[in-house]
Amino acid sequence: SFLNAEEPTVCDLISDFGINVLWHPSLGLELGENLQGMLWNCVLGKIPVDILVFEGTVVNAPNGTGEWNRFAHR
Secondary structure: OHHHOEOOEHHHHHHOOOOOOOOOOOOOOOOHHHHHHHHHHHHOOOOOOOOOOOOOOOOOOHHHOOOOOOOOOO
């Protein structure tokens, strides 16, 4: 996982290399509409993103419905 990186560590990336982590499920404070707004600003180019790290699994749920994986009313 991203948080378990060793060479360099996440702390090294943030402090030594100036990497700005916009949001992480374990570290981020934004929730709900605040998180949605930030993500839309990334998509619209208002917040520049150089690297996207998607961590974790994508839940398909029963019969591929995705009913357990809801975000932004989808």
